[in-house]
Structure formats: structure tokens, C-alpha cells
Amino acid sequence: MARLVILGAGVAGHTAASFAAKWLSETEDEVVVVTPNALWNWIPSNIWVGVGEMGKEEVTFDLAPVYEKAGAIYKQAKAVSINPEGSADTNKSFVTIEFTGQDKEGESENIEYDYLINATGPKLNFDATPGLGDGNGHLGEHTVSVCTADHAIHASHVLDETIEQMRKGERKKFLIGTGHGMCTCQGAAFEYIFNIEHKLKEEGVRDMADMTWISNESFLGDFGMGGLHFNMGGFVTSSKVFAESLYAERGMDWIIGAHVNKVEAGKVTYETLDGEIDEQEFDFAMLIPPFAGVGLKAYNKAGEDITDTVFAPNGFMKVDADYTVKPYEEWLPSDWPRTLQNPTYKNMFAVGIAFAPPHPISKPMKSPNGTPIIPTPPRTGMPSAMMGKAVVSSIVDMMKGKATEPTHTSSMAEMGAACVASAGKGLFSGTAAAMTVFPIVPDFKKYPGTGRDINGTTGEIGLAAHWVKHLLHHAFIWKAKLKPGWTLIPE
Amino acid sequence: MAEINKESKHVKHVEPYSPQSGTMIPLGTQKFLRTCVLWQLIRFVAINIKMTILIVKSHR
Ligand SMILES: Cc1cc2nc3c(=O)[nH]c(=O)nc-3n(C[C@H](O)[C@H](O)[C@H](O)COP(=O)(O)OP(=O)(O)OC[C@H]3O[C@@H](n4cnc5c(N)ncnc54)[C@H](O)[C@@H]3O)c2cc1C
Numbered sequence: 001m002a003r004l005v006i007l008g009a010g011v012a013g014h015t016a017a018s019f020a021a022k023w024l025s026e027t028e029d030e031v032v033v034v035t036p037n038a039l040w041n042w043i044p045s046n047i048w049v050g051v052g053e054m055g056k057e058e059v060t061f062d063l064a065p066v067y068e069k070a071g072a073i074y075k076q077a078k079a080v081s082i083n084p085e086g087s088a089d090t091n092k093s094f095v096t097i098e099f100t101g102q103d104k105e106g107e108s109e110n111i112e113y114d115y116l117i118n119a120t121g122p123k124l125n126f127d128a129t130p131g132l133g134d135g136n137g138h139l140g141e142h143t144v145s146v147c148t149a150d151h152a153i154h155a156s157h158v159l160d161e162t163i164e165q166m167r168k169g170e171r172k173k174f175l176i177g178t179g180h181g182m183c184t185c186q187g188a189a190f191e192y193i194f195n196i197e198h199k200l201k202e203e204g205v206r207d208m209a210d211m212t213w214i215s216n217e218s219f220l221g222d223f224g225m226g227g228l229h230f231n232m233g234g235f236v237t238s239s240k241v242f243a244e245s246l247y248a249e250r251g252m253d254w255i256i257g258a259h260v261n262k263v264e265a266g267k268v269t270y271e272t273l274d275g276e277i278d279e280q281e282f283d284f285a286m287l288i289p290p291f292a293g294v295g296l297k298a299y300n301k302a303g304e305d306i307t308d309t310v311f312a313p314n315g316f317m318k319v320d321a322d323y324t325v326k327p328y329e330e331w332l333p334s335d336w337p338r339t340l341q342n343p344t345y346k347n348m349f350a351v352g353i354a355f356a357p358p359h360p361i362s363k364p365m366k367s368p369n370g371t372p373i374i375p376t377p378p379r380t381g382m383p384s385a386m387m388g389k390a391v392v393s394s395i396v397d398m399m400k401g402k403a404t405e406p407t408h409t410s411s412m413a414e415m416g417a418a419c420v421a422s423a424g425k426g427l428f429s430g431t432a433a434a435m436t437v438f439p440i441v442p443d444f445k446k447y448p449g450t451g452r453d454i455n456g457t458t459g460e461i462g463l464a465a466h467w468v469k470h471l472l473h474h475a476f477i478w479k480a481k482l483k484p485g486w487t488l489i490p491e
Numbered sequence: 492m493a494e495i496n497k498e499s500k501h502v503k504h505v506e507p508y509s510p511q512s513g514t515m516i517p518l519g520t521q522k523f524l525r526t527c528v529l530w531q532l533i534r535f536v537a538i539n540i541k542m543t544i545l546i547v548k549s550h551r
Contacts, residue, residue: 456544
């Protein structure tokens with residue numbers, strides 16, 4: 001009997017666990033899922049929770065019955081450390097976990113594994129910006145967040161209170177965007193600002209709001225991907241034009257190339273790429289925190305700390321990427337990992353946000369003071385799930401003795417991504433921006449000029465895209481619950 | 492009081508020489524099409540086709 005342990009049950013980990021349990025169901029092999037959360041969360045719909053258009057119960061469900069049905073062993077716990085070589089007592093690789101539920105809170109356990117998938121996603125590093133966090137790793141008191149369903153519920157209550165005050169005639173300043181120079185996930189903040197704007201219009205108080213976007217992107221529409229170019233009306237058009245058009249249409253201001261370095265009550269201080277230090281006041285702010293790895297440690301057989309061997313300095317796990325430090329001009333699509341296998345310990349893999357990217361996708365920039373202001377690469381839902389499935393396909397082949405090396409690849413330089421960014425919810429009044437990009441990491445040799453396939457990279461705004469977004473909400477929750485036909489729904 | 496030109500209502504919030512004045516802003520027809528159910532039904536099919544092609548190209 002062999003055992004596959006999957007750390008994390010988010011988009012990437014849950015996809016991996018679901019397929020592993022299905023493909024290994026007729027064998028003696030075990031699939032163990034370790035995740036601290038009792039609930040699965042369809043994170044993209046947290047945006048709608050954050051404007052009161054959905055409740056927490058519509059974007060989450062209990063994981064335990066799903067894993068029971070799938071035949072996977074579920075441990076509600078967080079992984080603390082990995083011993084890829086075993087320890088003085090055992091030659092078997094193991095992971096040390098600490099329970100967060102199942103009536104074993106605080107208890108530790110070592111779980112031996114033959115294969116390990118790290119799908120632990122991001123640590124929401126609020127404390128990287130003074131005042132954005134509370135100093136204990138959690139969201140601070142001055143701003144709201146939509147990164148988790150609970151954060152989004154809180155954001156929605158604060159928004160309701162703000163709207164109430166606007167109804168009484170108080171003018172309010174909204175500030176939405178990124179809370180640090182090294183953030184990713186601009187798309188989520190983009191969705192939130194447009195959903196708030198839509199909500200304010202529906203509540204009849206839009207004219208009482210000053211809305212400002214603040215972001216570490218060097219231009220609007222960079223999205224951490226160095227922007228993208230669409231074929232629009234026979235013109236190759238930059239996402240800069242696409243994004244600026246939307247902000248201008250909805251009467252919003254923007255501050256770009258900004259590193260927020262301090263958050264206080266009603267005010268942020270930021271430094272821009274041209275070296276200015278400025279302040280922006282707010283009554284309501286949602287600033288995405290920078291992401292880091294979740295802080296797993298690694299030890300060798302002698303018990304020595306080998307965290308630096310297994311993980312990059314930002315805490316994400318090293319995989320088969322080319323981590324040589326080189327200038328932007330020398331970056332290649334082949335720098336990006338394909339098998340997602342750890343180079344030192346071949347039975348370990350990392351997928352989704354948990355793998356260490358070789359470098360950003362956007363061109364790195366610094367302020368004249370030397371502050372790096374660089375959007376870090378997005379690893380959105382579709383690529384995260386595709387990596388989870390590809391890695392599990394490789395592992396299952398190896399567990400079944402069909403191969404000794406990974407048989408499947410999933411490189412962000414060879415795959416595309418579909419992204420539907422909501423700009424307001426409503427069956428007939430909603431809109432969203434539907435974008436497809438191919439490939440995610442530009443390949444300037446294959447596609448000179450824009451780095452991407454102009455026919456495969458598209459964008460449009462409208463009600464149809466909102467319907468697609470709503471459909472995906474239901475389809476992905478159906479799939480994650482492993483309901484009939486779930487395998488037919490693509491990642 | 493001077494009457495506002497019909498199409499200008501879509502851009503009346505834009506300050507001259509502001510960053511907003513340097514981009515494209517949709518006028519009435521474009522905005523109408525964005526929520527016109529018939530046209531959007533066609534776009535719904537088109538978006539799904541585009542995404543299916545992308546998914547097929549990305550799975551290897
Ligand atoms: C508000 C918001 C909106 C978004 N909207 C979109 C969108 O519209 N489209 C899109 O494609 N993407 C969107 N994204 C991005 C998308 O959510 C991520 O790409 C995706 O969740 C990444 O998947 P993941 O599995 O790597 O990480 P996650 O989904 O975050 O999962 C990580 C899992 O690991 C668990 N974990 C954490 N620490 C440990 C530990 N120590 N041990 C074990 N388990 C651990 C977590 O509890 C979680 O279950 C959005 C993100 C946000 C925040």
C-alpha cells in the first residue's frame with residue numbers, strides 16, 4: 001500500500017484530492033488530505049459576499065462528507081513541517097501536522113507518505129504593511145478584506161454601514177486595490193471596486209462616493225502578467241486601454257505604481273515608482289495583502305533545518321523551475337516549471353499558489369529610493385486546478401508502477417487562462433469582463449511583439465460574461481462537491 | 492441654460508486633461524449592447540466557444 005498526502009484543500013489541493021481518490025479507488029493505496037479548514041470556499045464568489053449579494057453558505061460547504069464519499073482520509077489540521085528523509089526513528093518521509101478540528105485541536109501527528117503534494121496556497125501576509133495587519137498575522141482594524149468568506153461577510157457589514165451614512169448625506173471616499181508593492185491578485189480588487197460601484201448605484205448613493213483605485217501595477221491592466229493585448233475591432237489593443245476605459249466610464253480615479261507602506265485610521269501612505277511619497281484618505285478601504293508561503297519547515301534525517309533547500313525565501317516550495325537570477329530581458333518561458341516536482345526530493349510536488357515561481361511575469365521596477373514595486377505573478381483558479389490534476393495524474397501513474405518519472409506537465413508558459421472578472425451582479429443589470437489569455441507567461445519568440453497568441457487572447461465586457469461568471473460559480477461548486485458528472489466539468 | 496449634447500452625457504464626468512480623458516469611453520450604443528439580452532445571448536455562446544478552445548489548447 002502506498003500513501004499520497006495532499007496538504008491544502010483549496011482550488012489546487014481539492015482538485016488533486018478528488019482525482020486521486022477516484023483514480024486510486026480500486027487500489028489499496030491511500031489518499032490523505034490535510035487542511036485546516038472544515039469548509040471548502042469558492043473564493044472568486046467572495047466578491048459577491050463582500051457586497052452582500054451572497055451569503056457565506058452559498059460560497060462554502062462542509063469538506064468532511066465529500067471526502068467520505070470520495071474515499072479520502074480527511075484530517076482537519078495544518079501541516080507544520082516536512083521530513084522528506086524521515087528522522088532518526090524512521091526512514092520514511094513524513095509530515096508533521098497539528099489538528100485544528102475533529103475534537104483534536106492542538107494535537108500533533110506524524111503522517112508518513114510515499115508522495116506529497118503541497119497545495120497550501122498563500123499566507124495572507126497583512127503584517128508586511130504596518131497597519132494593514134494587526135501585528136499577529138491577521139487583518140488590521142482600518143481596512144476590510146474579501147480574501148476569505150469570513151472577511152467578506154465583515155466587509156459587507158462595513159459597506160452597509162457606510163451606505164447608511166451616505167444615505168444621511170455624508171460623502172465617502174472609497175480606496176480599493178493592493179496594500180503593498182509586491183502584491184498579486186489585482187483581479188480580485190478590480191472585481192471588488194466595480195461591484196461596490198454597481199452596488200452604490202443600485203442603492204442610489206453613487207453620487208456621494210469618491211472612488212479611487214490604488215495598485216502596484218506600473219499601468220492599469222497589468223494584472224501581474226505584464227498586461228495583455230487583445231484583438232479589438234481589428235486593432236491589437238493593450239489591456240491598459242481596456243482597463244482605463246472601464247475606470248473612466250465608471251468615474252473612478254487611479255493611482256498606479258504604488259507601494260502602500262503604512263495604513264492608519266482613514267489614511268494610507270504610499271510611495272510611487274517616480275519616487276513621490278503621498279497620502280490618500282479613505283472612509284472605506286479594501287487592500288489586498290501580499291502573499292507568502294504558509295511557513296512550512298523542513299528537516300533532514302539528522303533533524304537539521306533544511307527549509308532553505310526545500311523552500312524559496314518567500315516560503316513557496318521549489319519545483320523544477322529555473323531559479324537562476326537574471327534580468328527581465330533574459331527571462332524565458334522555459335524558466336517556468338513543467339512537472340512541479342521538487343528537485344531535491346522527487347516524491348514531493350507543489351501546485352497552485354504554493355509553488356515558487358522563477359520570477360515575476362511583469363517587468364520588475366523600483367522607485368528611485370530602491371523600493372521594489374512589482375506585481376508578483378498571478379496563479380489563478382484555472383491554472384491552479386490544472387496543475388493539481390496534472391501532478392496527480394503523474395503521481396497515480398507512478399503509484400500504479402506505470403512510470404518512474406512524472407508523466408504529465410502543466411506549465412504556465414504553455415497553458416492559457418480564462419478569467420471572468422465581475423463588474424457588478426444582476427441577472428439583467430450585471431456585467432463582467434471575460435478575458436482569455438494564451439499563454440499566461442508570454443513567449444516573445446513564438447509570438448513576437450505581444451508575447452501571446454492574438455487570436456487566443458480576448459476580452460469583452462457585458463452581461464453575457466456575468467452569466468458565464470454565475471454559471472461557473474454553480475458549476476465549480478457542483479464539481480467540488482463531486483456531484484454526478486463532476487469529471488465532465490473542465491478545470 | 493445650454494442644452495447638453497445627447498452623446499456627451501456619457502463623458503460629462505470626465506475632466507479635460509485628466510488621465511480619464513486619454514482613453515476610450517463607451518457611448519450609448521456600446522453601453523446598450525452590453526446589457527441587450529438578445530445580443531448578449533449571442534455573446535454568451537461566443538464566450539463559451541472561446542473558453543472551450545482555450546481549455547482544449549491548455550490541457551496536454
Ligand atoms: C477575493 C478573491 C477573488 C478571486 N477571484 C478569482 C477569479 O475570479 N478567478 C480566478 O481564476 N481566480 C480568482 N482568485 C484566485 C484564486 O482564488 C486562487 O488562484 C486559488 O484559490 C489558488 O488555489 P490554491 O489551491 O493554490 O490556494 P487556495 O485555494 O488558497 O487553497 C489553499 C489551501 O491550503 C490550506 N492551507 C493553508 N495552510 C495550510 C497548512 N499549513 N497545511 C495544510 N493546508 C493549509 C488552506 O486552508 C486552503 O484550503 C481570487 C482570489 C481572491 C482572494
